[in-house]
Amino acid sequence: MCRYVDDYFACLQEECVEHGMQCFAELVRLLLGDTSVSEKKLGFGNPLTILGLVVEVGPEGMTCFPSGDKILKWLNVIS
DSSP: OOSOOOOOOOOOOHHHHHHHHHHHHHHHHHHHOTTSSOGGGOOOSSSEEETTEEEEEETTEEEEEEOHHHHHHHHHHHO
16 A cells, blocks of 8 residues: 555446445545545446557457547557
C-alpha cells in the first residue's frame, strides 16, 4: 500500500463489480487523498475501454480495437 496505483483490473460477478470498484476507489482515496481517483476513470463492464483500446470478451475469445477518440490521434503518430 501507499504506492501509486495506475490501473486495477479484476473479473468479478456482475452484481459485485460496481460495489467492489467503489470500495477499492474509496480505499485508494483514504490512502492517497481525495483527488487520487477521478470518477471519470472508474469504468466497468464488457466491453471496457482500457488505455484507448476497447476490450471485449465473448465466447469466441477477446477482441481489442482502438476507441473512436484515439483512431485519428494514433494514425497521426504512425504517419
